[in-house]
Amino acid sequence: MGKFIGRLSVVGAILIGSVVSLRAQTVDSSPSFFITGRSLLTGGNLGGLSGADAHCQQLADSVGAGGKVWHAYLSVQASGGNPAVNARDRIGTGPWFNVNKVLVAADLNALHDTANVSTITAAKGLTHRGATVASGKHDMMTGSRFNGIAPAAGLDSTCAGWTSSASGLPARTIVGHHNRSGISGNMIANSWNQAHVTSGCSQANVEAGGGSGFFYCFADNTPVGIDTRVLPRGVGKAKDYAPFLLSGALGGEEVVYRFALEKEARVDVSVYDPQGRHHAQLLQAQLGAGEHAAVWNGTDAGGKPMTPGIYLIVLKRYRDLSTR
DSSP states (O other): OOOBOOOOOSSEEEESSSOOOTTOOOOOOSOOEEEOOSOOSSTTBSSHHHHHHHHHHHHHHHTTOOSSEEEEOOOBOOBTTBOOBOGGGSSOSOOEEOTTOOEEESSHHHHTOTTOOSSSOTTTOOBTTSOOOOGGGOEEEOOOOTTSOOOOSSSOOBHHHHBOOOOSTTOOBEEEETTOOOSSSSTGGGOSSOSEEOSOSSHHHHHHTTEEEEEEEEEEOSOSSOOGGGSOOOSSSOOEEEEEEEOSOOOSOOEEEEEEESSOEEEEEEEEOTTOOEEEEEEEEEEOSEEEEEEEOSBOTTSOBOOSEEEEEEEEEESSTTOO
């Protein structure tokens, strides 16, 4: 089966092969941050944000850390009527740990510390394989200001939304220094996400200042692109849901959605996409109080494997058998 990314809701969880406490409140210190460590060798043309995210996900998968939604720390300027995208809005709320389980930052405020004296350093900024990055390759593409916000529209600072490998100005991007090495003692020159701009977007350009086309990857612990207002609701208590990412072909392993009921209820457990379209019903029954489970094999109502992407397992609870 393909890999599924689970997130805990109030009463539900997606689990693969093991049982955990639904009420556990422990901090997950598994890897949730790394530097790519392997360049696409295409300069600033990363295939857009989706291509950059896919690179993060692939690298995470290669070291067994793919059980999360991985996003590139990249901003995009407003252009052509499209709004800006801020890197800080793409990576969840933290905390984030490197591959050695060392805390990188507890939350967004700590990550974007205005004093710029903590968070990412050479010691913390490890690749997906736990390797240190050479000081001569300290430029990390971000397209972001030090606070994680996209630069104003106008002069290109994000390689045309990460689709350009044009050589020379006006194409360019903002880079940060993962090792906090700067040409002076001021905040910007030593910033992990806004140290200077490149002289273009080609691979040669991004390497010229001391880079390699690397960027930061963070595990996002919040739902991505999900508008819960369009999801159906039960007549009884409000719905519960668990977002997950279907990222590959199916192979036979089952995904188990576990949930708990405080009292007897009529329940419906189904799979929806972020637009609220129904794809599969996993369970519809009258159940007593206690813990229950619904099993899903990654197919739709007709038995066809679903397209990779973000989906939700939604639990609806009703008052009685006659209520739908």
